[in-house]
Amino acid sequence: MSRPNFGIPKGLLVTLKNIIRHPVTVQYPDERLVISRRARGTDIIWNKNTCIACRACERACPTKAISIDVSRGEDKKLKVDRFQIDFGTCIACGLCVESCPVEDALYMSYSYERAVYRREDLISSDDELLPGEGKQPSGYAHPEVEKTLTLQTLLLDKDREDSQ
Ligand code: SF4
Ligand code: SF4
Structure with a gap:
């Protein structure tokens, strides 16, 4: 006598479980999680x-993503010319920020x-790097900034919020 085959009901059970399970993803870009403060x-x-033109970040x-030209002003102090x-070559390691x-x-x-169509659009100089509207510094190596930012949303927290 052949043994009963439970393959189909088992498969359907897995499908049913996943239909009612809470999604573990978010619908980016409509839905965004708060990233790590650092x-x-x-x-x-x-x-x-406040930059003192020491070039420690460049070194x-x-x-070699950073390139800085410096010169001496009339007061003999170093100043940044560029x-x-x-x-495009920055690997976001943060060593420049740590060394400053x-x-x-x-x-x-x-x-x-930071998606662009042309590689040259990934090069930023001088005024483009200054603080300004829409440029939020990260708390990375800056605990004073970290304290002011919202805690990261974890998917775990999101599930809890949705179930409340
Ligand atoms: S984050 Fe790293 S790779 Fe990018 S500019 Fe700074 S030191 Fe260079
Ligand atoms: S390490 Fe800091 S102070 Fe020195 S050149 Fe770079 S940004 Fe300016």
Whole structure:
């Protein structure tokens, strides 16, 4: 006598379970999670007013994505003539931010979208790197910024919120 085959009901049970299960994904870009407060984003924010032109960030960069020209002003102090970052080669390691000796001169950004059509559009210089509207510094290596940001949304938290 042949043994009963439970393959089909078992398969249907798996399908039913997954139909009623809460989704583990979000519908990006309509739905967005809050990223880590210490995220190393797709931009770097440079504060021209506090930068002392030491070039420590340039030396620390493992991919040579940063290039800085400096000169001496009339007061004999070093000043930056050109500060450029190629985000096409930047690997978002954060070493430039960590190596900066000035507390508020360099920040990783909190953004995670930087899609462009041309590679040259990934190069940013001088004014394009300055803090401004829509440029939120990340708390990476900056605990004073981290304290001001919202806690990261974990999918676990999202499930809890939805079930309340
Ligand atoms: S994050 Fe890393 S790769 Fe990018 S510019 Fe800074 S040091 Fe270079
Ligand atoms: S390490 Fe900091 S202070 Fe020195 S050049 Fe880079 S941004 Fe300016």
